[in-house]
Amino acid sequence: MRWLQILGLGARAGRDTALMGLAARLPAAVLSQLLGTSISCATDWTVVAGNTRPGYAAEVARRHPT
Known part of the structure; x- marks a missing residue:
């Protein structure tokens, strides 16, 4: 992160985008x-990202193995 700052590139925005x-x-x-x-x-x-998937586990359980 320090090297990116020395080069004038901020790592925080990229990190936050990846997390989002x-x-x-x-x-x-x-x-x-x-x-x-x-x-x-x-x-x-997940709330900030708009992830409103409370049924995720149920969705995964319904998947058919391929």
């Missing part, structure tokens, strides 16, 4: 485990 993309696609519990964050932090990210 993950939070939009994954449930908070998975995001929390993946990133090693608290569940409340992961829940906040």
Whole structure:
């Protein structure tokens, strides 16, 4: 991150964009485990990302194995 700053490139915007993309696609519990964050932090990210998928587990359970 320091090298990016020396070059005049901010890493925060890219980090936040990547987190927002993950939070939009994954449930908070998975995001929390993946990133090693608290569940409340992961829940906040999913809410901000507009992820309103409380039925994620049910959706995964209905998938047919290929």
